[in-house]
Amino acid sequence: MKGIRAEMKLAPNLFKNPELKATRAGFGSAMTALGESDENVVALCADLSGSLKLGDFISKWPDRFFQSGVAEQNMVNMAVGLALSGKIPFATSFGVFMPMRTLDQIRISVCYNNANVKLAASHTGITVGPDGATHQVLEDIAVMRVLPKMKVIVPADAIETEKATISAAKIDGPVYLRFGRQNAPVYTTKDTPFEIGKINKLRDGKDVAIVACGVMVYISLLAAEELSKNGIEASVLNCHTIKPIDTEALIKAAKECGAVVTAEEHQKSGGLGSAVAEVLVESENVPMKIIGIEDRFGESGESDELMEKYGLTSTNIVKAVKNVLKRK
Amino acid sequence: MNPHHFDIDTLTFTAKEIRGDILRMLEKAGSGHPGGSLGMADIFTALYFNILNHSPEDPLWPERDRVVLSNGHICPVLYATLARAGYFDLEELKTLRVLGSRLQGHPSxxxxxxxxxxxxxxxxxxxxxVGMALAARLDKEKHKIFALLSDGELQEGSSWEAANAAAKWQLDNLIAVVDRNNIQIDGNTEDIFPLEPLRDKFEAFNWIVLEINGNDMEQILQVFESALKMKGRPICIIAHTTPGKGISFMENKYEWHGIAPSRIEMMEGLAELRLEEVAYERN
Incomplete structure (x- = not known):
């Protein structure tokens, strides 16, 4: 495993049939752990508690779970009321319904109040699959990261989801957590470091820095393996926290590699790539390429078919790297 | 305990003083919302000077009753009431809507x-x-949540999501007060987007509904005292108020929903309140 940094403690079977699990699975186990450790943690859901893996939490602490029905606006503001009373509420739904339907509530009541509300959205991105465009939120990172006081975290696998959820409960103020529906490789371990706002550099390479979040991190590692066969060594940065973004690590990577490619399961506009570009445009003038959805809605199909069709593949990352290197 | 516990006469006079504050604040600021602010002066006075358990010296006292002002645009009445109740100096009211002020155009x-x-x-x-009421119940705390709503905002669907939720959890520690003043920015509520039959709607949502003249201090005190004893369901008080109450040329005119009085209009309004004369007579 050339270039993989030992201190990241990634799974030894990283490239050999890693376990598959949806990132949201880590959310359910984290909520159970938080339920045990802090009686102020409460959960809310808008008729999707099974999808959010809250079953264990609900059966253990039924009085700390608030089923708010198909009424997301009310759910978010109930969470605000709970937070302003000292609770640590996790409001949960699909990303298309929360945050997308509830932007006003999140802007004024969550963020302007600096309420200690955690928003946990599952079924984000194109990997939602057969449900089609209505259910494939591709704009949430952009919308959430422009809100003052909001933090935005996109975990890379189920284990990182668990850490991100527990870390979110431990800091004061609004946090948006973004999970996926579909099974994805689990390749970090309990020993892999995780700190909100700190990029994890998973692979060392001097030629190009690939910065990714969510399911695109693993795909970036696959791309780096492929590039290595062509004599191109890529650094791979897991930028799980989109806001506050790790400016220092990004500038360092841009300086060392001289070229940057970003990859996200989200619109190209306003997401991870934009956040990275905002940092680099003010410091390191390096060629850059953003991989994401090209200003369009998704459609029905299987996850892998959609990832292929919309260009979220290791092949496409390899191509983007080769192009960006020509501009060096 | 309410730290003031004023009697009816003192409450009525305090409400007048608060109306005077509102006129001065809005004239100085040059913008803001007098209609609803003046209309709700009696209810705010009754709450902060008689009904609420609160502590102006310790605003975050955990056992305090919570007042959630939902229609933030009537904050002049909230600011004036808080200042007179001792939360901050009356002088600060002059800073409404000014750069750097704690008295933001809408509450912060x-x-x-x-x-x-x-x-x-x-x-x-x-x-x-609703969230605050759920938290209080979870922690077995006795304080009440007073949600102050406008009638116009009941046109928002999210208001009814909340009404459903309060009934689902039978939140009898939640008392909503609807300022039924019949006006909104563009005109009278029943012309713009009818709300009636409002009482029936809340009753159909499984709330206890009480109706009062929201500018009659005796009725206000009575309704809160009985609402505080009710059990089993959330309580909605439909308070029929006169927008612009106390200032005759503003009363019942939707045009005064959101414009500030000029210097002359303020002087006319203050003259009508007869604050100094009433204070002299009270002594």
Whole structure:
């Protein structure tokens, strides 16, 4: 495993049939752990508690779970009321319904109040699959990261989801957590470091820095393996926290590699790539390429078919790297 | 305990003083919302000077009753009431809407002690109140949540999501007060987007509904005292108020929903309140 940094403690079977699990699975186990450790943690859901893996939490602490029905606006503001009373509420739904339907509530009541509300959205991105465009939120990172006081975290696998959820409960103020529906490789371990706002550099390479979040991190590692066969060594940065973004690590990577490619399961506009570009445009003038959805809605199909069709593949990352290197 | 516990006469006079504050604040600021602010002066006075358990010296006292003002645009009445109740100096009222002021154009919780929640965009306060009522129940705390709503904001669907939720959990520690003044920015509510039959709607949502003249101090005190004893369901007080109450040329005119009085209009209004004369007569 050339270039993989030992201190990241990634799974030894990283490239050999890693376990598959949806990132949201880590959310359910984290909520159970938080339920045990802090009686102020409460959960809310808008008729999707099974999808959010809250079953264990609900059966253990039924009085700390608030089923708010198909009424997301009310759910978010109930969470605000709970937070302003000292609770640590996790409001949960699909990303298309929360945050997308509830932007006003999140802007004024969550963020302007600096309420200690955690928003946990599952079924984000194109990997939602057969449900089609209505259910494939591709704009949430952009919308959430422009809100003052909001933090935005996109975990890379189920284990990182668990850490991100527990870390979110431990800091004061609004946090948006973004999970996926579909099974994805689990390749970090309990020993892999995780700190909100700190990029994890998973692979060392001097030629190009690939910065990714969510399911695109693993795909970036696959791309780096492929590039290595062509004599191109890529650094791979897991930028799980989109806001506050790790400016220092990004500038360092841009300086060392001289070229940057970003990859996200989200619109190209306003997401991870934009956040990275905002940092680099003010410091390191390096060629850059953003991989994401090209200003369009998704459609029905299987996850892998959609990832292929919309260009979220290791092949496409390899191509983007080769192009960006020509501009060096 | 209410730290003031004024009698009816003193409450009535305090409400007049607060109306005077509102006129002065809005004239100085040059913008803001007099109609609803003046109309709700009696209810705010009754709450802060008689009904609420609160502590102006310790605004975050955990046992305090919560007042969630949902229609944030009537914050002049909230600011004037808080100042007179001792949360901050009356002098600060002059800073309404000025750069750097704690008295923002719409309430900002992080800026001013005594504000339970920042508010402006309508249809949110009742949901926040439901969350606070659930938290109080979970912690077995005895304090009450007073959600102050406008009638116009009941046109927001989210208000009814919250009404449903309060009934689902049978939140009898939640008392909503609807300022039924029949006006909104564009005109009278029943012309713009009818709300009636409002009482039937809340009753159909499984709330206890009480109706009062929201400018009659005796009725206000009585309704709160009985609402505080009710059990089993959330309580909605439909308070029929006169927008612009106390200032004759503003009363019942929707045009005064959101414009500030000029210097001359303020002087006319203050003259009508006869604050100095009434104070002299009271002594």
């Amino acid at each position: 919780r992080l800026d001013l002690p005594g504000i339970e929640t920042s508010a402006a965009s309508l249809g949110q306060g009742l949901s926040i109140s």
